[in-house]
Amino acid sequence: MGKVTSKKKERAASTSxxxxxxxxxxxxxxxxxxxxxxxxHGLSGTRTEAIAAKTGVTKAMIxxxxxxxxxxxxxVLKRPCSDVIQAFETLDLEQQTAEVALSRLIRAAIEYCVAYPHRGKVLFHEANQNQGRYFQKEGGWQPAIDYISNLLERGVAEGSFRPLDPFITTAHIMGICxxxxxxxxxxxxxxxEKDLLSPDMVQAHIDGAIALVIAGVKNH
Amino acid sequence: MGKVTSKKKERAASTSxxxxxxxxxxxxxxxxxxxxxxxxHGLSGTRTEAIAAKTGVTKAMIxxxxxxxxxxxxxVLKRPCSDVIQAFETLDLEQQTAEVALSRLIRAAIEYCVAYPHRGKVLFHEANQNQGRYFQKEGGWQPAIDYISNLLERGVAEGSFRPLDPFITTAHIMGICxxxxxxxxxxxxxxxEKDLLSPDMVQAHIDGAIALVIAGVKNH
DNA sequence: TTACAAACTAACTAGATGGTTAGTTATATC
DNA sequence: GATATAACTAACCATCTAGTTAGTTTGTAA
Structure with missing residues (x-):
């Protein structure tokens, strides 16, 4: 980070x-x-005072x-996309068949949504309120979309996936997740009667998404 | 509407x-x-003055x-769901095989998104800002979800669709659309380089969505 | 232990915002 | 064409909000 700190503070930043x-x-x-x-609330709808209240620090600190x-x-917008790509890259997808790689990617994408439940929503607001301008400046979804598109194209080239529009299909997969x-x-x-965030339901979501997408793109 | 008006005003309300x-x-x-x-901007983020400015009428009129x-x-929330159901009901889905019915339903759902491009977003804000409370009071998505779920269950019962979780799959289809x-x-x-709202791209979206979902749920 | 800079707070300001009110104009009906 | 009333406007108010400022506390290092 460039800055030298003699004593590293180890207190968990987000919780304690x-x-x-x-x-x-x-x-x-x-x-x-x-x-x-x-x-x-998005950029314009958010009140700085509300952020301060959640932090336990005065508004002036913001x-x-x-x-x-x-x-x-x-x-805030800097974090989402780079974190997703990082999650994808730990999966060693190049080593797998396209089918296995796509299954793992979908699982990872949904698990990312669970781990960071606010980020998809922030990006929705961003698209909606600000036409994605700020997010675009921070890199946007380009890397994630490229990642999925390339995987789909590989599957098509290998003959394991049916012919499909990689961009549209990527959008569909993102929507499913x-x-x-x-x-x-x-x-x-x-x-x-269901708790949509319970481990069981999330697992059903993951299983259903993988089943739908794999059957949906496979060359039968 | 209960009110008797001697002369019906035929001026198109939304455009002229x-x-x-x-x-x-x-x-x-x-x-x-x-x-x-x-x-x-959602409920809290929207400025009444902004609505007035768009209408050409003073804020006090609101x-x-x-x-x-x-x-x-x-x-505003009263309109979305009832209109979707109405669109579905004109399709005579009961007369069709589950596969044909699902294809038509997906096309209709996407065409509805094109016709009313704001409504999905309003509902997102509603979920997000107000935990869906107001939308729930106006009926929520229940009828639309039931409609799609029943169709999926019919396909499974008939043996043309593979076994699947109707609720989860409905959510996936809504996400795709x-x-x-x-x-x-x-x-x-x-x-x-693409205009996502151009007729060609929307058609590609429809075709891709139908191809993905039908292949995804079919009993191969 | 003292001196200093970084981290922090309380109180403030200028401008925006939801909602009101008092008054004005169009329209249907007699 | 007079008139009652629904549709409408301009100006206003109390409250809220992004951002500022002046002053206080704390860690650190000489």
Whole structure:
């Protein structure tokens, strides 16, 4: 990070309550609180005061550490896509058949949605309110889309997948993985007895998504 | 509608500019403008002044005709689901095999997204900001989900579809249809040469969605 | 232990925002 | 064509919000 710190503060930034002053911990806490608030209300709808309240720090700290609301928003947008790509890259997909690789990728994508439940929503707001301008500046979805498209093209080239439009199919796969979470609060009323975030239901979502997509793209 | 009007005003409410005073036309214009604004910013993020500006009528008219922002929001939420069901019901799906019925339903769902590009977004905000409370009061997605689930179950019972979880698969199908539009502004950067709303691209979306889902659920 | 810079707070400001109100104009009906 | 009333406007108010500022506390290192 360039900065040399003599004593490394090991306090978990996101969970434990702040006790003393600690730049990195405070910034991380503001970022996490901001991610949640931006997920609910988007850039313009989010109140800096609400972020501050979640952080346990005064509103002025947001401006002290991040300059203004927009810069904080951009900092929040930096994290999603690079984290997804990182998750994909630990899977060694090149070593697998296209079919196995696609199954693993879908599982990883859904598990990512579970691990970071706010990020899909932040990006929705971003598309909606700001036409994706800020997200585009931070790299956008390009790497993730390329990653999935390339995998699909490989499957088609190898003959294990039927001919398909890689871009459209990538969009369909992203929709399959994320809609379940993004629309969760509307879906829950249609299945009141189920907890959509329980491990069992998430597993059913993963299994169903893999079954649908693999059967859907396979060369039968 | 209960009210007797001697002369029916035939001016198209949504498009042509207002010229004289006309309750129904004004209310419809406010509703359409509100749908757009709520789609971008959700309930809390939407500024009544912005709705007024789009309508060409003063802000006070919103309160005159709808009482307050929340009541206007609820009026906007009344329209989406009933319109989808109506679209489904004109398709005579019971007369078709499950496979043909599902194909037609997907086409109709996507065409609905094209016809009313804001409604999916309004519902996303609703899920996100208000945990779907208001939408639930207006009926929610229940009828649409039931409609699709029943169709899937019929296909499974007939043996033309493989065994599958109807609820999960319904969510996947909804995601396939709507993500393309809801994330459009983020997707467009990944395919800058394409106009995602052009008839050709929408047709490719429809074809791809049908191909993926039908192959994905079929008993091979 | 003292001195200093970074981290932090409380109180504030200018401008926006939901909602109101008092008054104005169009329109249907007699 | 007079008139009652529904449709509408302009100006207003109380409250809220992004961002600022002046001053206080804390860790650190000489």
């Amino acid at each position: 309550p702040r006790r003393t002053r600690d730049t990195e911990a405070t910034k991380a806490q503001i970022l996490n609180a901001a991610e949640e608030e931006f997920a609910r 401006f002290y550490h991040f300059g203004n609301k927009e810069k904080l928003y951009r900092a 994320s809609f379940y979470f993004d629309a969760r609060e509307n879906l829950k009323y249609a299945a009141p | 500019p207002r010229r004289t005073r006309d309750t129904e036309a004004t209310k419809a214009q406010i509703l359409n403008a509100a749908e757009e604004e709520f789609a971008r 309160f005159y005709h709808f009482g307050n922002k929340e009541k206007l929001y609820r009026a 709507s993500f393309y539009f809801d994330a459009r502004e983020n997707l467009k950067y990944a395919a800058p």
